[in-house]
Amino acid sequence: MTAGSGPGQAAAGPGRYWRSRQGLALAGSLTFFVAVYLYPLSRLVVWSLFSPTFTLEHYAKLFGEPAYFRAFRNTSEISLGVTAIALLLGYPLAYLMTVASRRARAIMIVLVLVPFWTSVLVRTFAWMVILGRRGLVNQILIGWGLVDRPLALIYNMVGVQIGMAHVLLPFMVLPLLSVMSRIDASLVTAARSLGASPGQAFLRVFLPLSLPGVSAGCVLVFLLAVGFYITPALLGGEGQVTFATLIELVVRDLLDWNFGASLGVFLLTVVGALFVLFSALLGLDRLTGHGRG
Amino acid sequence: MSGTRTTLGRRLLWVHAGLTLLFLCAPIAIIVVVSFNASEFIQFPPRAWSLRWYRNYFGARQWVEPTLLSLRVAGITMALSTALGTAAAIGITRGRFRGRRAVEFFFLSPMVVPSIVLAIGLYLLFARFRLVGQPLALYLAHSVLATPLVIVIVSAALRTTDTAIELAARSLGAGYFRTLWHVTLPAVLPAVVSGAVFAFLISFDEVVLAIFLGGPATTTLPKRMWESVRYEIDPTLTAISTLLVLVPIVLLGGIELVRRTCAAQAAAGPAEAADEPGGAR
Numbered sequence: 001m002t003a004g005s006g007p008g009q010a011a012a013g014p015g016r017y018w019r020s021r022q023g024l025a026l027a028g029s030l031t032f033f034v035a036v037y038l039y040p041l042s043r044l045v046v047w048s049l050f051s052p053t054f055t056l057e058h059y060a061k062l063f064g065e066p067a068y069f070r071a072f073r074n075t076s077e078i079s080l081g082v083t084a085i086a087l088l089l090g091y092p093l094a095y096l097m098t099v100a101s102r103r104a105r106a107i108m109i110v111l112v113l114v115p116f117w118t119s120v121l122v123r124t125f126a127w128m129v130i131l132g133r134r135g136l137v138n139q140i141l142i143g144w145g146l147v148d149r150p151l152a153l154i155y156n157m158v159g160v161q162i163g164m165a166h167v168l169l170p171f172m173v174l175p176l177l178s179v180m181s182r183i184d185a186s187l188v189t190a191a192r193s194l195g196a197s198p199g200q201a202f203l204r205v206f207l208p209l210s211l212p213g214v215s216a217g218c219v220l221v222f223l224l225a226v227g228f229y230i231t232p233a234l235l236g237g238e239g240q241v242t243f244a245t246l247i248e249l250v251v252r253d254l255l256d257w258n259f260g261a262s263l264g265v266f267l268l269t270v271v272g273a274l275f276v277l278f279s280a281l282l283g284l285d286r287l288t289g290h291g292r293g
Numbered sequence: 294m295s296g297t298r299t300t301l302g303r304r305l306l307w308v309h310a311g312l313t314l315l316f317l318c319a320p321i322a323i324i325v326v327v328s329f330n331a332s333e334f335i336q337f338p339p340r341a342w343s344l345r346w347y348r349n350y351f352g353a354r355q356w357v358e359p360t361l362l363s364l365r366v367a368g369i370t371m372a373l374s375t376a377l378g379t380a381a382a383i384g385i386t387r388g389r390f391r392g393r394r395a396v397e398f399f400f401l402s403p404m405v406v407p408s409i410v411l412a413i414g415l416y417l418l419f420a421r422f423r424l425v426g427q428p429l430a431l432y433l434a435h436s437v438l439a440t441p442l443v444i445v446i447v448s449a450a451l452r453t454t455d456t457a458i459e460l461a462a463r464s465l466g467a468g469y470f471r472t473l474w475h476v477t478l479p480a481v482l483p484a485v486v487s488g489a490v491f492a493f494l495i496s497f498d499e500v501v502l503a504i505f506l507g508g509p510a511t512t513t514l515p516k517r518m519w520e521s522v523r524y525e526i527d528p529t530l531t532a533i534s535t536l537l538v539l540v541p542i543v544l545l546g547g548i549e550l551v552r553r554t555c556a557a558q559a560a561a562g563p564a565e566a567a568d569e570p571g572g573a574r
Contacts, residue, residue, distance in 0.1 A: 025380040029400070093309070136335075
């Protein structure tokens, strides 16, 4: 990379950067982020450990009480399920987008991006209209005489998984597409010309080369699912309390900010570890677009 | 033999992809269709059509006021995060200092921090300054979410522009800020604009920070929708949802069109136009 050869600090060494005018531009944004982002998050750590003297009781409660442990289990179950659904739906779609004609590919990208950029609240509300007790699916089933009483499709695990898979699917498709479209198609052609069947060529050439996209997509979807609030809160029932909805419950209804903070810190630690893993797998380079080639 | 298998496999692939795309798009299409329903009861397909839910939305203060607030919050967030994000992107891409990667990592990390955690952290911070329920709380909180995306978009564009023109400007006697204003920024203007649009959209749709940090006098449209959807399914929400689906399509489709027009002009123009950055994304 030649990014360091910019003007302005041609003569300035690393040490002098922060005193240069460019350093000043960066320092402004950095100050904002430290004050309104890093500081409040680090205050949560303090809240979780002091009440008012140092204690680990909030963390003990988190791991000790079965009711809270259930939120942990629910969150893992939902996140793993949603990641699996997104991969099963997303991988073939991304593969087809890679091999389809330019026109078909462009149409499919639009059909992925429009839901991607539609408000999560709107999309979750749409599922409430479709799957609710008096929702469209139940209207049809009852109208056709297939069931007597409306089926419970939301306020349970099914509803949460459908709604979250819908919200997070694009986060699987886009990294997959990014990796797959970099795969040299002539490698598959070469395998075919050397006698591999289409299935073999896919399994032994394309699939292994697409695995970085699979791991990046899975980590990203899992990471976002773990901290997701809106969809589990609207489509989940009492049995589907997740980490995020538990935090809301603890600080809003129980007003226990110390315990809420310890839940937040724990969630942040899990997400932080996954984010580091994600960057190691796909690299922030890809995310920021300067890792071409 | 293998030829027919390929076609069959390809067909199954198309069916699978088609169903997946249906799963992604059908809920949105259904909401749009039922918003024109005439009855109190949400039906699909509607038996009678009307615009009553749109009239309901535009006629009620309880909906119009949150909409105006959301527009204001999104506008101010857009200005703040575009300024902060562009400055940070210039610092990251043009600077040469130790820890550059770590700084970039830090700037992008809010994209994956769960909103609920940021919300309780900011609530505790703002409560001390009596800012909870004030519009300023929303401007600041939304800027934390929107700035990283501006950084991603603008720094991607900065990395593809040739720094030689900036060096040329400096060597011809232009100062740092003059070079920035007349050379660096114009070259990445399309990216700055699209970053600003994305920042606007993030703030306009944001729910979690708005419900925690907003008060009765600072209820944004998503917060008002959230309060409504938790108690009953009001068909007015289908009309609002339809309008909210249109906002990103119009804004993002708009920048894409402008980008294509610019690219077409650059391609048709003289050879030196080829150095223009070809859009942000």
